[in-house]
Amino acid sequence: MRGRAYDGRMRSDMRITSSVMDATLLDLPWDLPLDEWGEDDVVQLPKGISRHLVRFARLNGRVVAIKETTEEMASREYSMLRTLQRLDVPCVEPLAVIAGRSDADGEPLNAALVTRHLRFSLPYRALYSSSMQPSTAQRLVDALAGLLVRLHLVGFYWGDVSLSNTLFRRDAGAFAAYLVDAETGTLERDGLSDGRREDDLEVARVNIAGELLDLAAGERLDPSIDPVAVAGSIVEQYRSLWHELTTEQVIPASERWRIRDRIERLNLLGFDIEELSISTGDGGTTVRIQPKVVDPGHHHRRLQSLTGIDAQENQARRLLNDLDEYVAVQHDQRPNVGDEALANEWFEQVFAPIVESVPLELRGKLEGPEVFHHVLEHRWYLSEQRQCEVPLVEAAASYIETQLAYLRDEAALLNVPTTMTMPIVTQQDLQDDDDGVDWRDKV
Amino acid sequence: MASVTFDNATRLYPGSTKPAVDSIDLEIADGEFLVLVGPSGCGKSTTLRMLAGLEEVNDGRIMIGDRDVTDMPPKDRDIAMVFQNYALYPHMTVAENMGFALKIAGVAKEERAKRVEEAAKLLDLEPYLGRKPKALSGGQRQRVAMGRAIVRQPQVFLMDEPLSNLDAKLRVQTRTQIASLQRRLGVTTVYVTHDQTEALTMGDRIAVLKDGILQQVGTPRDLYANPANVFVAGFIGSPAMNLMSLQMSDQGVHFGQHLTTIERERLAKAKEGVIVGVRPEDVSVSEQGDGLPVEVDLVEELGADGYLYGHADVEGKRVDIVARVDGRNHATAGDTVYITPDPEHLHVFDKESGTRL
Numbered sequence: 001m002r003g004r005a006y007d008g009r010m011r012s013d014m015r016i017t018s019s020v021m022d023a024t025l026l027d028l029p030w031d032l033p034l035d036e037w038g039e040d041d042v043v044q045l046p047k048g049i050s051r052h053l054v055r056f057a058r059l060n061g062r063v064v065a066i067k068e069t070t071e072e073m074a075s076r077e078y079s080m081l082r083t084l085q086r087l088d089v090p091c092v093e094p095l096a097v098i099a100g101r102s103d104a105d106g107e108p109l110n111a112a113l114v115t116r117h118l119r120f121s122l123p124y125r126a127l128y129s130s131s132m133q134p135s136t137a138q139r140l141v142d143a144l145a146g147l148l149v150r151l152h153l154v155g156f157y158w159g160d161v162s163l164s165n166t167l168f169r170r171d172a173g174a175f176a177a178y179l180v181d182a183e184t185g186t187l188e189r190d191g192l193s194d195g196r197r198e199d200d201l202e203v204a205r206v207n208i209a210g211e212l213l214d215l216a217a218g219e220r221l222d223p224s225i226d227p228v229a230v231a232g233s234i235v236e237q238y239r240s241l242w243h244e245l246t247t248e249q250v251i252p253a254s255e256r257w258r259i260r261d262r263i264e265r266l267n268l269l270g271f272d273i274e275e276l277s278i279s280t281g282d283g284g285t286t287v288r289i290q291p292k293v294v295d296p297g298h299h300h301r302r303l304q305s306l307t308g309i310d311a312q313e314n315q316a317r318r319l320l321n322d323l324d325e326y327v328a329v330q331h332d333q334r335p336n337v338g339d340e341a342l343a344n345e346w347f348e349q350v351f352a353p354i355v356e357s358v359p360l361e362l363r364g365k366l367e368g369p370e371v372f373h374h375v376l377e378h379r380w381y382l383s384e385q386r387q388c389e390v391p392l393v394e395a396a397a398s399y400i401e402t403q404l405a406y407l408r409d410e411a412a413l414l415n416v417p418t419t420m421t422m423p424i425v426t427q428q429d430l431q432d433d434d435d436g437v438d439w440r441d442k443v
Numbered sequence: 444m445a446s447v448t449f450d451n452a453t454r455l456y457p458g459s460t461k462p463a464v465d466s467i468d469l470e471i472a473d474g475e476f477l478v479l480v481g482p483s484g485c486g487k488s489t490t491l492r493m494l495a496g497l498e499e500v501n502d503g504r505i506m507i508g509d510r511d512v513t514d515m516p517p518k519d520r521d522i523a524m525v526f527q528n529y530a531l532y533p534h535m536t537v538a539e540n541m542g543f544a545l546k547i548a549g550v551a552k553e554e555r556a557k558r559v560e561e562a563a564k565l566l567d568l569e570p571y572l573g574r575k576p577k578a579l580s581g582g583q584r585q586r587v588a589m590g591r592a593i594v595r596q597p598q599v600f601l602m603d604e605p606l607s608n609l610d611a612k613l614r615v616q617t618r619t620q621i622a623s624l625q626r627r628l629g630v631t632t633v634y635v636t637h638d639q640t641e642a643l644t645m646g647d648r649i650a651v652l653k654d655g656i657l658q659q660v661g662t663p664r665d666l667y668a669n670p671a672n673v674f675v676a677g678f679i680g681s682p683a684m685n686l687m688s689l690q691m692s693d694q695g696v697h698f699g700q701h702l703t704t705i706e707r708e709r710l711a712k713a714k715e716g717v718i719v720g721v722r723p724e725d726v727s728v729s730e731q732g733d734g735l736p737v738e739v740d741l742v743e744e745l746g747a748d749g750y751l752y753g754h755a756d757v758e759g760k761r762v763d764i765v766a767r768v769d770g771r772n773h774a775t776a777g778d779t780v781y782i783t784p785d786p787e788h789l790h791v792f793d794k795e796s797g798t799r800l
Contacts (some may be wrong), residue, residue, distance in 0.1 A: 069608070111611070190457040193497065193498060195495075195497045195498065195499065198496070198516045199497055199517045199518075202517065206544055209543065210535075210543050211532070212543075213539070214532035214533065215534070217534040229548070229549050231547070387769045438573070439538040440538075442536055442538060442539055442573075443536075443538040443539055443541075443546075443552070443555050443556050443559050
C-alpha cells in the first residue's frame with residue numbers, strides 16, 4: 001500500500017509492504033532512526049549477535065522485531081521468510097517491510113523489516129541463568145542440526161548458520177529451533193548441491209564455536225564444556241539425520257519387512273514419508289528403497305489430528321505416550337468405544353484440566369503442552385519418592401506450587417540484558433579493557 | 444598463494460537447457476586481483492560459487508595451483524569468502540575475534556599469535572588487539588572481520604558483492620581499502636560485482652560475462668580502449684560509449700555529412716554493416732559544421748567538465764548521445780550541436796556478430 005501522512009510519524013513517500021495490514025504499525029516512530037527510538041516504543045528482549053541493529057517493539061499486544069537494513073535486503077528477506085513459511089519450515093513470521101522512510105528534515109532513513117516475535121521462543125543467550133550447562137549447549141546444537149536438515153531438505157542454503165540466527169522453543173526436555181535471519185539464504189528449487197550443504201555445516205561449526213568461545217570469554221559457559229568439540233558435534237548429528245532421511249537402502253527381496261522397519265525408524269525421528277521410491281534389482285533378488293519426500297512433524301500431526309493440540313514434536317511424542325496408554329487402558333474396559341472418542345475424552349478429562357489448573361498469572365511461564373510434559377515428569381519423581389502412583393491432579397498442584405511459580409516468564413522474556421547494543425565507550429572502559437593481560441595469552 | 448584455472452568449466456542447472464556458465468576458460472595468476480563483472484544473471488556469482496565448491500561443475504575442471512579442486516568439498520579448497528559473516532563477538536578481544544578460527548583448526552598458540560599480529564599490522568589494528576570490539580569504530584570492526592579471513596592465510600580470497608550493503612560514501616572508501624590491502628597481501632583474489640566502476644577501479648584484470656559466456660578478459664585499460672565486442676563496449680565505461688549503426692561507404696562511415704574514414708580491410712570484414720562506438724570524451728562538439736546534428740536535452744555540469752546529453756536521428760531512428768564538454772563553455776538544452784568522432788578512437792564492430800573489426 002502507499003503511505004499517507006499520519007500523526008507526523010509517517011511521511012507521504014513511505015511504503016509499507018505487508019500481507020496482514022495492521023494499522024498500529026503506523027503508530028511506530030518511523031521518522032526516527034531505530035537507535036533513537038524511546039523507551040515508550042522499544043521493549044528490551046534478549047537477542048543474539050547481529051550485524052544489523054535489531055530492536056523489539058510492542059504492537060497491538062504482541063511483540064515485533066524490527067531490523068534496519070537496505071530496502072533491497074529487507075524485501076528479499078521478507079519474501080524469503082514468506083516462502084519458507086509456505087514450505088512449513090520453522091521460522092519467524094515476516095510482518096512488513098517499511099521503505100521510503102525519512103526523518104523530520106527529509107533525510108532518508110534505512111528500510112526496516114518487521115517480524116513477529118515468536119511467543120515462548122528464546123535466544124541461546126537467555127537459556128542459562130549464570131552459565132550455560134553442557135546438556136543445554138548440546139541440546140541447542142542438536143536442535144540446530146535438526147533445523148539445518150529440514151532447511152536443506154527443502155533446498156534452502158542458509159549461508160550464515162549460527163545460534164544467534166536461531167530462536168529456540170522448549171520441547172519436552174529438548175529444544176525446537178526456528179530460523180530467525182534469512183538474509184544470506186537462497187532457495188534452490190532443484191535441491192542443494194553437496195558443496196552448499198557442506199559449506200553450511202562448516203559455517204555452523206565455526207560460528208557455534210565462536211559463540212561458545214564468546215560465552216566462555218564472558219565467563220558464561222560451564223568450564224567443563226569444550227566449545228570446539230560441542231560445535232563440532234553438529235556435523236555428526238546432521239550427517240546421521242541426513243543419512244537416515246535420504247539414503248538409498250538395498251535389501252534382499254525376501255526381507256521386505258525391512259521397508260516397514262525403515263519407515264518406523266523415520267517415524268521415531270519425527271518424520272513421515274510422503275513418497276518412497278521402491279525398485280527391484282539384481283533380477284528381482286534385491287529391493288532398493290529411498291525416501292523421496294519426508295515430512296517432519298509425525299507426532300505433532302498425529303496429536304493434532306486426535307486432539308487438536310498444537311505442540312512441538314517432542315512434546316507431542318510425550319503427550320501421545322500418555323494418550324496411548326490412556327486409550328489402551330480404556331479400550332480394555334470399554335472395547336466398543338473408538339480410539340477417536342477416547343482421545344477426545346483424554347483431552348477433556350486429562351489434558352485440559354491440568355493445563356487449566358495453572359493460575360492465570362502463571363500462564364506466561366510455559367506453553368500448555370510443555371506444562372503437561374513437566375507435570376508428567378514431576379509425577380514420575382513423586383511416585384518414585386513415595387513408592388506409589390501419585391494422581392496426576394495432585395502432581396500438577398505440586399508442580400505448579402513448587403516449580404512453575406518460580407520460573408521466569410518466557411512468553412516474551414523481558415529484562416534480560418541484551419548482548420548486542422554496544423554502548424558509547426568511555427576512557428575508563430578502555431582502561432578496564434587493558435587489564436594488564438597480554439593479548440597473546442588470550443588468543 | 445596460488446593461481447586459479449577454469450578449464451572449460453560449465454554449470455548446467457537441472458531442468459535447464461542453457462548453461463548458467465558455459466565452458467569458461469580463465470587463468471588467474473598467483474597474487475592477481477581479478478574482477479568478474481556483468482549484468483544480473485550473467486553467471487558471475489555462479490562462476491565464483493563453482494570455485495568455492497558451492498556449485499557443481501558439470502563439465503570441465505577447476506584448478507587452484509596444481510590441485511584439481513573440481514570435486515573437492517569447500518572447506519578443503521583453502522579459500523576464504525570475505526565479508527560473509529562479520530558479526531563480532533562482544534566478550535572476546537580483537538585478537539581473539541581474529542584468531543578463534545585458527546584455534547578451531549587446531550593451530551598452535553604461538554603460531555596463532557604470530558599470524559594475528561601480522562594481520563593486525565597490515566590492518567592497522569595493532570593498538571587494539573587487547574580490546575573488546577565495543578571500543579572500535581565501524582571501519583575498524585570491519586577490518587577485524589577481514590582479519591578473520593587473513594589469519595587463515597588462504598590460497599584465494601573470494602568476494603561476492605561485498606560492498607552492496609554499504610552506502611555510496613562508505614562503498615568508495617572500502618573499495619579503496621580492499622584494493623590496497625589485496626596488493627599488500629598479494630593473495631589471489633576473485634571479486635564479483637555488477638558495478639563496472641568498481642571493476643575498473645579495483646581489478647588488475649577484469650573478466651566480463653554475459654549469458655554465462657566469457658566476453659573478454661583484460662586489464663581495465665584493455666577493456667576500455669579495445670572492447671572485444673559491442674556488449675563490452677557498452678558495459679564498460681560511465682557514461683557509456685555512444686553506439687550507433689551507420690551505413691558504410693567504400694571509405695568509411697558518415698556522421699551527418701562528415702566522413703570518418705575507416706581502413707578498407709576493416710570494412711571488408713563487415714557483412715551486414717557496422718556498429719560504430721565513440722566514447723563521450725572522444726566526441727567533438729561544434730555549434731555548426733557538417734557533423735551529426737544532435738538536439739541537446741541536458742548538460743550535467745561537473746565543474747571543469749560537463750556531460751552533454753542529447754539525441755540524434757540516425758537513419759530514421761532516435762539515438763541517445765553523450766559527449767564530454769567544457770564545464771564553463773557549452774551548449775544548453777534545446778540547442779542543436781554537430782558532433783564528429785575522434786578518428787583515432789573510433790571503435791568499429793560487425794553489425795551481425797557484434798565483434799570488433
